[in-house]
Amino acid sequence: MSFNDPISDLLTRIRNAKLAKHKYVDIILSRMAKDILEVMKGKGFIQNYLVNTNKRTVRVFLKYSKKRESVIHNLKRVSKPGQRMYLGYKNILPVKDGLGTAILSTPNGVIDDEKARKEKVGGELLCLVW
Numbered sequence: 001m002s003f004n005d006p007i008s009d010l011l012t013r014i015r016n017a018k019l020a021k022h023k024y025v026d027i028i029l030s031r032m033a034k035d036i037l038e039v040m041k042g043k044g045f046i047q048n049y050l051v052n053t054n055k056r057t058v059r060v061f062l063k064y065s066k067k068r069e070s071v072i073h074n075l076k077r078v079s080k081p082g083q084r085m086y087l088g089y090k091n092i093l094p095v096k097d098g099l100g101t102a103i104l105s106t107p108n109g110v111i112d113d114e115k116a117r118k119e120k121v122g123g124e125l126l127c128l129v130w
Helices: 007-021 031-042 113-119
Strands: 023-027 044-051 057-062 076-079 103-107 109-112 123-130
Touching: 007 023, 007 031, 007 057, 007 076, 007 123, 023 031, 031 044, 031 057, 031 103, 031 109, 031 123, 103 113, 109 113
Parallel strands: none
Antiparallel strands: 023 057, 044 057, 076 123, 103 109, 103 123
8 A cells, every 4th residue: 555645644534434423443553643633632632642663663552531522523634745835933822712722833843833933843733632
């Protein structure tokens, strides 16, 4: 299987698993995927993830409320391979009035929008999660 955008693949697999109300989903292992999942875990959008280096996959455990509603309402890929989007720290706005988060790739690593504004660092806007 050949694909050009592993970040879109990650977001699509999580979105499809959430809609099907699966407990977990397997994603192709990459450093960028691990970094994005770490930010999502820190923000409380997923429960946890486990890395399986033998199969080169990451198992992501999705987080649901007591009524079995997903904590993630939507995921959106912003910067695409054909059109990259870069933002300075002053231009990073809160997502859904602070209910969501923007994930950026910066010189300091993959971080969320709050941390980017606090550290005064901009970068490539990878995706939005709310």
